[in-house]
Amino acid sequence: MSDQGIKSRPKYQPIAPDPQGRHHLLVVDGAHVPAEALAEGVNPSAFEVWTVAHKSAVPGSAAMEEEAGAVRVFRSVPHLFSALEERLARETMGLRLYAAGTEPFLWDAYGIGARAGLSQQEMAFAHVGAQARRIFCVHCRTVMEGVTTSIATCAGCGAPLFVRDHFSRRLAAFMAVQIDAEVPGEVPQAEELYS
């Protein structure tokens, strides 16, 4: 059940700066760049790095200045994303955006990049950290974070949902479908799959 054979599931690889790029911005959802996020021989100093401290007492960061090797610290992921939207709105050709972290973080960053006009070729992603999934209930459109099991109860409509491997980059979420729609109550045991 862990490989459902579905091909919309994104594939990831360690990040290396694109030689065609003029400036490289790497965003991560923790305090440091995880070593496994970078390709062999790649140094974090090749990037302007944005990190998340998960703390309130962090002084402001200069989000609008391009500077390779700079490390700018944000208080939370939404704090970082808010600055990223502003930054990308002012960027010019040649910027490359990289993200390393959990899958919802990567594809939220992708959405911000895409809305700012970056193409898929101008972005790269490395999935590191928790495997927990963001899921989208296809029946009631509730989004749930941190799902680690094959079946989860929808917080919006109460349906027992099967977590499919079908992934939407736009929603940054996996599709979840009621598992007992045909015979209500016929719900298999949930398995811990995505921790």
Add this chain to the structure above:
Amino acid sequence: MTLQFKPAETFRDTFTYRKSPEDILRFPFPFPEDEYMYSVNIEPHVRGGPTAAFQAAFDIDEHYIAECRERERVLKEDPKRCQVLPHMLAAEWDSLELIMESLAQDYPEHFSLTKAGDLWTWVNRPLNIHQSFTFGKVETLPCGPFEYITRQAQGDFTLQDQRDDNLFVDGGMVTTQADWSLEFDIGMSFHEWHGPVPLAHEKGVFDRALKYLLRLQYGQPVRRLNWTMTVNPRLDTSPENYPVWGPDKASVTPDNVADKVHLRVELQTLYRLPRSNAILFGIRCYLTSVADIARVPKWRRRLHRVLRDLHPDIAAYKGLPRFHQMVVEHLAPLDDGTPTSKGIAPDTDVLAE
């Protein structure tokens, strides 16, 4: 032949949908051989073919008015069944032009289009619509051009943008679908939206189909048939409403199997659009009960053989397991073992009782 529309028939709750004998014989039966496997079964979409369903660019049949009403109902319940990303506006106008011109050419008794420069007048007699508008000016129509025209056509439609050597499903009108969600899939690339289909990726079907479609030429549309099975003549078998229609699948018994289970066929057509270079993908859905198929001797023999020998992964993906065996057992005594001719034509113009 003049179409007798049946505006009051329903595709939910009371399920009063029925097919006339002519409508059964024009069904685009999807199996050209006694066995089925995924393939790139694409051919030119030219007028004329093995049944009457292939005589027009966009086929209209006796269910036209009822299907448009069903679409209207689905859209009232869930307006997001029609979505088009903003960069696809040129493709919306391309689609409106193609569908209006085709319907007016193929069915002059039902539709007409007159143009005075950019000022166009569209008449749809079955739906009692008379609309003048300025081509290219969205504000002169009651809704977006793609939604406007696809509300007046049978079957679903999607818009594919072509970029980065790929196709992206960047818009659609999807109310009669075989269990896929536009709200979830919109924006996906070709391989992503086909992600859940089993076996075909490994056979290279999608790689070859994508290469073929990237080279699709304006003025040379293509078509293919796809199929599944649906319990009751229900058009809206969306993932969104699966909790509503899912219980139907458990309602099939050996006694009701022939009337309840319907072969659901999609006549899929693909058109390169002239201004946008996008592709309009038509997914025209036809439903015929096993009982009606059994009235055509060739079709009942072949359906029996295809279903009997169907790969279990395909049966599972198409959602057949709860009733698959019941259909095979119903058809087995109706298959006398006679060889069947190649192709999908019914080989008869009268129905058996």
